[in-house]
Amino acid sequence: MNFSEVFKQSNQLCKVSPDGKYLATCVQYRLVVRDVSTLQIMHLYTCLDQISHMEWSSDSLFILCAMYKRGLVQVWSLEQPDWHCKIDEGSIGLVSSRWSPDGRHILNTTEFHLRITVWSLCTKAVSYIKYPKACQKGIDFSRDGSYMALAERRDCKDFVSIFVCDDWHLLRHFETETQDLAGLEWSPNGCVLAVWDSCLEYKVLLYSLDGRLLSTYSAYEWSLGVKSVSWSPSSQFLAIGSYDEKVRIINHITWKKIAQFEHPATVESTKTVYKEVERRPAVGTDEMSLHNITTGSTLFNTQSKYEICSLPVQIPVVKPDPDRANPKIGVSVLAFSSDNHYLATKNDNMASAVWVWNMQKMSLEAVLEQTSAVRCFQWDPRHPRLALCTGNTKLYLWSPGGCVAVQVPTEGNFLGPKLNYIVLRYRKGAELQ
């Protein structure tokens, strides 16, 4: 595995272009675009204020830089560096900004979620969408980019509007049977929309593209409900992670539960349990020079490797504070591998463990136990390979063949909370921090 040198970046704004050719990083108010293979700076843009959010357009030709404090959005072009575009939301403020799937429209959500303004870069036209809902995931584009689903709330009732992204024509507008809609997500085939309620009620509704209610799923009532939802890439399964530390898999034919994955504190039946074991290298006194200490490379770097533990294994559990809202318990992260074979989950009260489930056998494949809490993990878009990081200087990789911990060469302490996985043709994916 090759690692590049460390680049400065702020706000964790560092993204590879969708076509995998360029890497864009933000440093304060500057936008730096590099070539991925040579890492040479191709373009350098300066924005008017500190960049809060940066996003590539889907055709990798434009980059959007949003400055929420000033209410400004600036768009830069890679082909024509002289081209500029500035969108000023004025006094209404800006809370979030994103591209449309065709890469020619920008959707700005104003402060207090008063409205969504759709700016067209082709015609300079403006459209407004009223009453968008401020929730966990209120807006979602279908994978082929033809439809957009938007959650709305008026008169204390939840609605979903489906827009055609071509001309922002409102295709369907229907009320949902939710108490307080928390999120919506298109299935990868674009025909089913999953809508789920807030954690106070366990309810997942499935709507067809034309707005008909296909099915409702509710596992239990009264206790805290859905925490996370994820579709499998083939649209065959819908995984629902809830506060009761279980993942329920719904199938696309009957929309009924076909499997339930539990996260017990004592793991008894799984293929393997990988436990990260840290080993501090012994440092001799003559190595303890000032230079070494200041660089900190040898002193604080610990080697770690994976050990296979024999079952049953106890996983450390941290009991959450019962009085606080949004307790740290339950399955908060779900990710399917690109070939549909595996599902990776994380249970919040066992924050240092990642569970990998085999979707063909519907059983637990592996449990990865780390020394500290797992910050994030992501699957390789091509192969069944999971990369995860826990906030230290190591990168951990799991594949069905085994597990490996890789030291990332950095100076000093380093927090790596995000991973972006892009495949560069048939070369191994480039990992970035």
Next chain:
Amino acid sequence: MGEWWTTEASMENCEISSISHVTMSPSRQNNFVSSYLFPLAKSSYSVISAFCTEDNVLQCISYINQELASLGLCSTYIEATSPEGTGLNAVPALNAIYELLQIHRRTMSTVEALEKEQLKKSSTMELMQTSNTRLKDQLELSIREKSGLHEMERQLQLKIKTLQSCLKTEKDEVQKLQSIIASRASQYSHDAKRKEREAAKLKERLSQLLVDRKDKKLAIDVLNCLGRSDGKRGHWKTAKATASHEGEMYKSLLSDYEASQKSLMLENAELKKVLQQMKKEMIHILSPCSSSGRGATADDSQEQHHDSDGEEKMGDTSRETLDQSCEHAREQLTNSIRQQWRKLRNHVEKLDSQVSQVQNQLESNKEMIPLETHEDEMERMRCEVQQCKEFIHAQQQLLQQQLNTSFDDETAALLNDCYTLEEKERLKEEWKLFEEQKRNFERERKNFTEAAIRLGREKKAFEEDRASWLKNQFLNMTPFTDRRRCSSSDGHSALSVRSEPEIRMSSVKAQLAKSSTYTTFSTPRSSQSGAVPSTPELYRTLRLIPESSSSRHSNRGLWQECSTIEDGDNQLKV
């Protein structure tokens, strides 16, 4: 008082009389005393006078004095006036009497007192007894009450326990609900606080805006407009566009449904195919088993019926493939599968029982012979195959060796090639030979089966002939036939001569002569010698015993025939 006196008097009398009785009896005569016991009512004087007479006054006086002394009245002695003693000194006597009266009064009073006491005591005792019984009753009652109360207490305890457990469960549930409520409440409060903060911000902003009044117009400043991502021109929003959008949406939905339906149909078709395959195989398994089975005829007929049923089902399959989505066809298929499976299961069970039966029947090993030879052949073939395999192995090893040893020498390589080629050729030839032998064996096997079939037919013909011959014999029972038979028997005098079985022999020979014509094809040796001498040859080869052949045209004889034919075949082959 009066009563007291009378009683006292009577008592006195009684006492006195008793005293006199007591004192008198040892010293005086009995009849003397007893005569004076009865007249009690009379004056006491008469009694006393009986005690004391004029004669014994002094004695009486002394006696009385003694008595008085014994009573403790020493001071009042009675004195006699004169020594002869008929008179008494009145004063001491009166004193004595007075004393005695006093004593008597005292004793009477004590008696009274005692009697009173006794009465009192008896009454108290009665009282006590009654109270005792009463208390006993009370005690019993109270004991019963106590047991009743115990019982009630126990029941109440049980009730308490159940209620306590109910209470516990209710408490647990309440706690759970409370925790849920608490979490929900915290969630609600959190949300409410968030909303409140947002509202506050809104209010602030609103106030700010009202104050500012400098509306910064929202605008977009673009250097130049971009082209659309797909390169086409933008369209106007028309009703046609909306309709086309709707159409697009429905198209995509339909295509998705069609795709899923197609995959489901494919899956369905595959599963149906598998089921039908299973069904066919089951029918196939059932039908040949039935024909070769040695069950009763009833079984055969039953299985034939199944076969016909199976045939019917086969016909149905074509129909089934046509209307795949038909509910009825699906049900039919599953039902037929179930039926066939049931039949198969029954058949397997039957076979199991039959196998156990066969193992008991050791005599009827008719099928062993052909099986044995079959297996011999198989063994031989296996040995040959093994040999060939070993040969191939050896060749391979040699090849490897040769390849490994001479690597750089080209000519050596060429030579190796040649050698390997030669070996390959040889191997091919061996394989050909082996194949040929295998084919031959197959042919032989086929021939053998054909021969078996033909033999069966021959047997039948033989039977018919014999029957006809016997009929002839029976019908032609005339005295002239003896001569005919004798003449025929003379011809065959070469064979063993017996008086009785001679006739039989001749008949058998005639039969055999006939049968030999049928068997000439398979026993060339017999055909060579001609019709007449072939019979003894046949005789010997067939190892037929005269009695057995005539009496039992049984399977054994014929099967022996079979075996000899087989031997002949084997000999031929080798």
